[in-house]
Amino acid sequence: MTVKMVSFNLRGVMNEGNATRRESPDGHVRFVDVQKSYDGETLVVKNLNLDIARGEFLTMLGPSGSGKTTCLMMLAGFETATHGDILLDGKPINNVPPHKRGIGMVFQNYALFPHMTVAENLAFPLQVRKLGKADVEAKVKRALEMVELPQMGARRPAQLSGGQQQRVAVARALVFEPDLVLMDEPLGALDKQLREQMQYEIKHIHENLGVTVVYVTHDQAEALTMSDRIAVFNDGIIQQLSTPDVLYEKPENSFVAQFIGENNRLNGKVTAVSDGDCRVVLEDGREVNALSVNVGGAGSQTTLSIRPERIEIDPASTLPNMLDGKIAELIYLGDHVRTRLEVAGHDDFVVKLPNTQSRRPLHDGQPVKVGWRTEDCRALDPFGG
Amino acid sequence: MATVSDHMTPGIGQVAVDAPLTAADGTPLRKKLAQANRRARLRATLLVAPLLLFVLITFIVPIGQMLVRSFHEPTFSEVLPRTTEALKQWDGADLPDEAVFAAFADDLKDAKENRTIGQVATRVNYAYAGSRSAFTSAARKSTGFEAPYKEALIAADDVWGERDLWAVMKRASKSYTPEFYLAAVDRTTDVDGNIVMVDDFRQIYVKILLRTLYLAGVITGLCLLLGYPVAFLLASLPTRTSNLLMILVLLPFWTSLLVRTTAWIALLQSQGIINDVLVAMWLIDDDSRLQMIYNQTGTIIAMTHILLPFSILPLFSVMKTIPPTYMRAARSLGATPWTAFWKIYVPQTVPGIAAGVLLVFILAVGYYITPALVGGQDGQLISNFIALHMQKTLNWSMAAALGGILLATIMVLYWLFNKIVGIDRLKLG
Structure with a gap:
């Protein structure tokens, strides 16, 4: 679905290319040493430092209770930081009330005012800004066109479908032309198909308007689809802040490796580190080579992370790492066959075999060899410890 | 769509239009549905029946009875039935004739015997203040009255010679009356039947x-x-x-x-x-x-x-x-x-x-x-x-x-x- 280009005369700079923007952020939003505690005993957000560039689509991704929504609420002004500063355009906004921040926000359940029509909902932010009647009508009309609901102005929110409500919520957050829009799990209430469609629509609106978007979600696929950069939250800390491809391919710790995409874990002990690589002895005594990413010296515990699509079964040529395994389960998924194996004492070792012509028939219980390249196997901090 | 109907068994559509659908045992579907629903409805009615009865007895009946009482007041016609009948003939222009007085005297004797005169006296007294004692004393003396009753009654109490009292009695003899509603909005009918405000000091x-x-x-x-x-x-x-x-x-x-x-x-x-x-x-x-x-x-x-x-x-x-x-x-x-x-x-x-x-x-x-x-x-x-x-x-x-x-x-x-x-x-x- 295409999104119509609608001129919103934003002050924000239009999308100017990812590379330049990331290297020299002009700091639209900055979190400086921000901490947040609700009960005075535990920190929900621990020492957050984050720069968000103008026009960027930044996603805060993490499991529930990881502090991502709290960060968003602090930025919106509904929670106050216990310590530290939040800067908007270089100015601290800790003491600015929410209605003076000029930040658009899309809420989890849309929060469309049920006693107002769609048009009245959209007019609300303009009316509180005391815009003229004609101006309000023109902007409401344009906003409805932007989300492709030009005929729905007279309806009540309850008369709209979930997807339509979602679009109205987005339009309402944009209609007063903020240059920063916050979205708090806005697609959580939609079914899968609609969710994917809305992901593209929101992404396109962002590209067309050039607004800065801070997006909160716990759905990693959503984050990968939409974001310029993703901040992975866990336990009140940003675990890794990077572009989607880097996060998937080069996770820096075992939490990120496990949270983003599928991941095979093997526990072991480092025996030697040299030149970016390391030797790791697994729990069953076999030794493998891995890329040394986040390990201590020799003798420290580590968790190896290997993506399922980077593993070969019965490889044609010899690979640096070869282990014996036994097929435990085959699940046919159309484009690929998900194969669960018993390898090195783990029975949850997963390999994705693409459904190509060269695929050889396999059966349960069949002994096979599995192999992978050293650069695909990342030695990270021990998982869960 | 065309392909679907092509594959349909011929005649199915026609059967559905011509003959009513039947259930598996051959009874018409409509009848069968009504039977099935009747049982459910009956059970539901039985469940709410006690409550329905309760509401009827404790709520609808008392309120209905009260509302009826506000415009239905048959005391006069029950206690003095002959007078009520005789008053129907009276045109209200002058004092009623001897027949009315005679009927009234007869009724008074019965009323004295049944000790019901007090009710009538109270009833008439609402509209004609001060008449209460005239009724009770007339009932007391009723056994002594002899024809012509008109003279006898007026001799007993002058008030029986007042046309206005008889006009009030004629109105009271009617069982259905707007009198109480009028009184409830500070209005009354004067002796000639016009609706007027009550005296200032009684307007409450x-x-x-x-x-x-x-x-x-x-x-x-x-x-x-x-x-x-x-x-x-x-x-x-x-x-x-x-x-x-x-x-x-x-x-x-x-x-x-x-x-x-x-x-x-x-x-x-x-x-x-x-x-x-x-x-x-x-x-x-x-x-x-x-x-x-x-x-x-x-x-x-x-x-x-x-x-x-x-x-x-x-x-x-x-x-x-x-x-x-x-x-x-x-x-x-x-x-x-x-x-x-x-x-x-x-x-x-x-x-x-x-x-x-x-x-x-x-x-x-x-x-x-x-x-x-x-x-x-x-x-x-x-x-x-x-x-x-x-x-x-x-x-x-x-x-x-x-x-x-x-x-x-x-x-x-x-x-x-x-x-x-x-x-x-x-x-x-």
Whole structure:
């Protein structure tokens, strides 16, 4: 679905290319040493430092209770930081009330005012800004066109479908032309198909308007689809802040490796580190080579992370790492066959075999060899410890 | 679509149109459905039958009976049937003729025997003050009367020579009468049947009705004003705290109405706690203590307190369902806290406001005990006068007419309310 280009005369700079923007952020939003505690005993957000560039689509991704929504609420002004500063355009906004921040926000359940029509909902932010009647009508009309609901102005929110409500919520957050829009799990209430469609629509609106978007979600696929950069939250800390491809391919710790995409874990002990690589002895005594990413010296515990699509079964040529395994389960998924194996004492070792012509028939219980390249196997901090 | 019908068995469509569908056992489907539903309906009816009966006996029948009583008063025609019959022939121009007097004298003898003359005397006395003793004495002397009865009766008491009394009697002899409704709005029919206002000093009921509506309105307004913030607080506090506060709101429900009202007497009377404190603080003089009870003020204070939970509870139940994100959304869209509250929050509580207002107003309009105890002279409501007629004057028809007017007033208000707010939007807790 295409999104119509609608001129919103934003002050924000239009999308100017990812590379330049990331290297020299002009700091639209900055979190400086921000901490947040609700009960005075535990920190929900621990020492957050984050720069968000103008026009960027930044996603805060993490499991529930990881502090991502709290960060968003602090930025919106509904929670106050216990310590530290939040800067908007270089100015601290800790003491600015929410209605003076000029930040658009899309809420989890849309929060469309049920006693107002769609048009009245959209007019609300303009009316509180005391815009003229004609101006309000023109902007409401344009906003409805932007989300492709030009005929729905007279309806009540309850008369709209979930997807339509979602679009109205987005339009309402944009209609007063903020240059920063916050979205708090806005697609959580939609079914899968609609969710994917809305992901593209929101992404396109962002590209067309050039607004800065801070997006909160716990759905990693959503984050990968939409974001310029993703901040992975866990336990009140940003675990890794990077572009989607880097996060998937080069996770820096075992939490990120496990949270983003599928991941095979093997526990072991480092025996030697040299030149970016390391030797790791697994729990069953076999030794493998891995890329040394986040390990201590020799003798420290580590968790190896290997993506399922980077593993070969019965490889044609010899690979640096070869282990014996036994097929435990085959699940046919159309484009690929998900194969669960018993390898090195783990029975949850997963390999994705693409459904190509060269695929050889396999059966349960069949002994096979599995192999992978050293650069695909990342030695990270021990998982869960 | 074309391919589908091509593959359909020929004739199926025609059968469905021509013959009614049958169930598996051959009975027509429509009949079978009715049978199946009848059993379910019968069971449902049996389940609600006891309640239906209860409502009929305790609610519809008494109210219907009361409403009938307000315009149906057959005492005269039952006690004095011959007089009633004879009066039908009387044109009302001059004194009735001998036949009427004769019938009346006969009826008086029966009435004396049955000791029923008092009822008629009371009945006629409502409309013709001072006639009561004439009836009782005439009944006492009835055995001594001899023809011509006209002269005999007038000789016994001059009042029997008054055409006006006979006109009143003719009206009273009719079982169906608007008299009580007229009286309930300070009107009466004069001897010639015209509707006129009653004497100035007897005009009370319209004033009482207006006062009742006014006081109920003030009390409703106060309940809403005081209840709204309390309900808001209850709805926005964490559950533990709000449960505790809810007990405080409900506490008055669990205390006897009399105890609560008496507590207000102890607080408000001129030698009461509030006046004592004010005097002790030198805010008022000892000999100019405030009169806060046994007047309208007392009624308003005590009734507002008693009816407050009825406005808090529906408001609370509505507010509880309004998620805080609406207010947040409004704030993020640029509304000040006040605008967000007034434009976003309050409109969503309208069903609760409406329910609270309706409940409190209807309860206040019909309130009896509290105004009776703390209302003094000018804090009495229409219910107190209904009680007066039920218990003291025993003019039940008058009580019924006042009750009927109260009922009609409430129904008009309910209708208006439905027009303005819409009863389907109501949420009664």
